[in-house]
Amino acid sequence: MENDALDDAPDTPDRRRVRRRVLIASVAGCAVLGGVLALLPWGPGEPRGASPAPGAQALAAVTSGVPAALPDLAVLIDEREARLRAHPEDFRSWAVLGAAYVEQGRRTAQPVNYPKAEKALRTSLKLRARNAEALDGMAALANARRDFRAARTWGEAALRADRTRWTTYPLLIDAYTGLGDHKAAKRTLDRLLKLRSGPAVRARAAAVYRDRGRREDAAAALSDAAAAARAPAERAAYLERGGQLAWERGDLDVALRHFQEAVRLDPDQRAALAGQGRTLAALGRTTEALNAYRVALAKQPCPEYALELGELYESLGLGQAARVQYDLLRERVRLAAAGGVDEELVLGLFEADHGDARSAVRRLRAEWRRQPGVAVADALGWALHRAGENKEALKFARLATDRERGGTVRSALYVYHRGMIERELKLTGPARRHLEEALRINPRFSPTRAPLAEAALKELGEPSVEDVPDMDGKAGRGERTGVNGRG
Template identity: 85%
Template sequence: MRQRVLIAAVAGCAVLGGVLALLPWGPAGTREAAPPAPGAQALTAVTTGVPAALPDLAVLIDEREAHLRTHPRDAKSWAVLGVAYVEQGRRTAEPVNYPKAEKALRTSLRVRARNAEALNGMAALANARRDYRAALTWGEAALQVNRKRWTTYPQLIDAYTGLGEYKAAKRTLDRLLKLRSGPAVQARAAAVYRDRGRREDAAAALSDAAAAAEAPAERAGYLERAGQLAWERGDLDVALRHFQEAVRLDPDQRAALAGQGRTMAALGRTTEALNAYRVALAKQPCPEYALELGELYESLGLGQAARVQYDLLRERAARAAAGGVDEELVLGLFEADHGHAPSAVRRLRTEWRRQPGIAVADALGWALHRSGEDKEALKFARIATDKAHGGGVRSALYVYHRGMIERELELAGPARRHLQEALRINPHFSPTRVPLAEAALKELGEPSIQDVPEMDAEVDAKPRRG
């Protein structure tokens, strides 16, 4: 009878999509059931789309590879192996995992063509590679097989967001909320709320998700996102608390370590910030972290150290491209500020035609500004910051870019308003750009009676998206 109870408990957890964790049995103070094996924990995580611990992922991958050597026609195991490789690649920023994932997922589809698990895995892989059109195609194919498979909807939300289709992302979230509840869904809802400018709703959803998560790695993942939200609104103490707790729960949570570096730099704790960034880059060498660390070095007058990071950025972006990952956005941002701005424009125009999200609009607008093409630059800056065009994200960087472009166009009123807004959103958003924003505001001076509420009407409607 006791064995049946334990089996039922495990099955119930799997159906709920949570992390497998057996509850205590027997009278208080007596023996507890053993926790599930690492492979089982990772299996539940990857099949329900929640963060998995790296050691558990390694165990799951070893188990599935061993199983498939003797059961090569097991389509489900091929799909699980593929998704585990996707998660491992995402957590480690090692793009070598993505070709392995694709091989496993395509093998699963060859064994069984109408296979929602593998189709959903291909959507997750495409999102990890930032190929949002492919992710949308694979996600829609998975829905054709099983429209009630809730784990497909988060992949579609990511794909629509990357393509700048924010209304479609919201509709997809609404369908997901009708099918499912729980921490994974709350975390996904938080991302949509954040993109629509609903920061308080996003923070509340992430708080609920973290409180309800059972596995440490899952909870750490949600706390890292909560820390990023707090950082974006300039709440440094809350951000640092979330990032530190995430690392305590999961020492492999390198995004939270980079978040600590970002926050400590803003707090003036420079040595700690540099150490946090170095550790994050050692274990998860994302080009974005190299760019942030390079700019921090630059703000400290350490040009040679900054150039080392910029070289690392180029190297990691090249390695990512070899694994099928699109790093054009971070390369464009880097080239605009630290390289060849016309090259950034060419790179980002191509990216805009492929996937016109607001992050690309912001980067392209800034690259155009840095190339001296300010009138066209403002069109894209408006897309990135105007709610009417989908730019609901309250980003200090985006608003700063818009204000600096307007300043160059001698639109003093809008420039002043947007630079002030950037510093209100997050007074610490960049170690290199905050001083520039403050200097520009000082130069602009106080508003005059000639300033009117809005002078953006001179700019044409938003450009075509390709």
Template identity: 80%
Template sequence: MENEQEERRPRIRRRVLVGAVAGCAVLGGVLTLLPWGRQTGVPVSAPGARAMTAVTTGVPAALPDLAVLIGERESHLRDHPQDAESWAVLGAAYVEQGRRTAEPAYYPKAERVLRTSLKVRAKGNVEALSGMAALAGARRDFPTARKWGEAALKLEPRRWTTYPLLIDAYTGLGDHKAAKKTLDRLLELRSGPAVMARAGAVYRDHGWREDAAASLSDAAAAAEAPAERAAYLEHGGQLAWERGDRDTALRHFQEAVRLDPDQRAALAGQGRALAALGRTTEALNAYRVALAKQPLPQYALELGELYESLGLGQAARVQYDVLRERVRSAAAGGADEELVLGLFEADHGDPRSAVRRLRAEWRRQPGIAVADALGWALHRAGADEEALRFAKIATDKTKGGAVRSALYAYHRGMIERDLEQSGPARRHLQEALRINPYFSTLHAPLARQALDALGEPPDEPLPEES
């Protein structure tokens, strides 16, 4: 089976590459070629057209263009309130605006206008159904994203833009077989940079890092719009970071920000890479700028832990307060940040609270990241036997944990250490540092200390010959 996978993946990538030029032509072409391109007689400026091309094909839009599109749709709908498709476009634009700015207040607005679209045209409104799936995905509500995505797919099985939404939903639910099957169908229907990038994400989740890196590199090279190319470069930088390649990661992140100054995920990525390179002042500045424009709880946690690693406890506590406030803000907008809050509470707050939160998250959407976080929270709360069960789910390929994550391996190794399973603990701590020696400003040094304390494996005598 493994040989079959190795033979199949290059063929898949070649098939994607063959269609790249055609895919780019469609992405950069006229709106009548788009899945939502039936709109006629609707006034759209050049920036609005660029943003509409992006949001209706599920790729990143430049924030200035997005603002223009939103203004145009709002103005148009005041005079044409029965235009269901424009309501759907506006909803998709609100979702993208909320995602890019980390401002959850856009999500209730998106839901209102998408439901208005469904009210205006209840039957066959695949645009609004897809918008609702995208909204649920942005909120990290993967069961709901699956429900809306499957409803859209049932209406139009060959509508390729629905498939990436379902891939994200299945991944968030821990159903990697369904995600891979959905990708295979997408590859049959479509090619081009957006599909390459989605393939790269699935390959990464299966532990196929070389295939993932190649797909993301091809996507970035083929993308024409700067915001789209910047997003794929950021994904490539994150992949390089996950394997401990600080310099390559930093180059990807810097190029992404050069192409799109609003690419805040790449700025936060610069913070990670710069901190690992010992360029602490630059790292702090990169994180601060990223948080100012895209105040995600994850960035506040990373910045707080960087401050803590520098012995700046008060500055760290300020960021942890920011994290809590942003989680509350997300919840008010219907977005789920329980995963990052659970990890924060496990390490810096109340581990028992983390366990309660993450158990509920696991029941609702049992993805690999939730398994890892719940296992770690259980460990921090003193329940190591149960913790190991979830750590194995996050790291054992036979249970779906094929992602090569230094953090996941570290968590498992520390749990095994406290269970006095010295051999497995040593193996997983070594694996964590081999995957990415810089995976956390706080935890990577602790992994080294734990490994040193475990020492070398004992010399076992050879069995006597009978």
């Protein structure tokens, strides 16, 4: 090759002059290229340069839809606030500041960040109407607040402003999924895949695959995303999602490795710490599980973590410790509401199992009217069951679990809920099948519910002739007695 030939040539004064010129040109070219890369999101196949400063790293992350490290976000926020004090008409800096506040609030579970984010983003829009950066930020803010209708509105407005802006599409996928519109989520993913590739896109595709029951495809996409991620915080986020996917399918050792590696790469990855707690509890390593949950809650006090830890305490017979966590959950939900965050889903699940089931039904009916996603269908069905309204409960449990109705997520908890509702309705065959399926998906899906599923199966006993489908694939009499004739 030509370069090899140059390397083998005799060292002469002319050759040394050529080397100096090549070196000077190379350095100048790298300086120019580095300046360009600082302004553009990283993508697949783009060359890696020297590690940028923390603020630049966070800027690249928040403008390209990937997770950012918390210390870098703090630096970016300080930098943008300083710039805006000197240049208050800089609409792009207002948009970046708003997006950084959203990401900081999401990573820390501190809803106080969200009103600040909204103020910054609306200032950007006031300075420059229809700018896609601020519209994207408003969509991300609405998703973080679990206001999926608003997220859809903002995301669609961002696309009207700039249809080629690929970072809008993942925000819309989240919004459509939260609203239960899985066909729109799939169409949006297809458009995204035509526009862009890379780790962030693979991770978003994985979420859609998971929601459609394609767990192997989801795991492969997350593995590829983690391998291709540029920054530790980004890779840690994808590993955490991979761990959650492994947990859902009962691969506890795989899940634990993913969660541990995520925390090693990014000690602020508290979702992975909570995942460790969940997995260690299932493996019987209770002391380690309690410690992992406590650390996660100390830095990222999410209501769902408090619920999980409370239920773990309850399974250990530590009722007082469980009540402390349930009080924390209520307080976190109150603070979230003050920041505009909708936590009715987790509060409804808590009330159904540990509080006032009728209150849970009222809350979750209202949530279903606002955003009828699969998770809400499951929660409402379970709350109705706990309130004694089992026939209506089964309708929602079917929505959450029947492929024909959009419930393609393979969730042990959803299937367990359906099986227990069918058991109460004396639908013995369907109840047995669904409880067995829940334990097959993940035998240790909950420290409190998995033992209840096992006990219910033991009580149901072995299948009878009536529970065996006939040659046409239709169920026996034990199944045909269900609501609407469906099991």
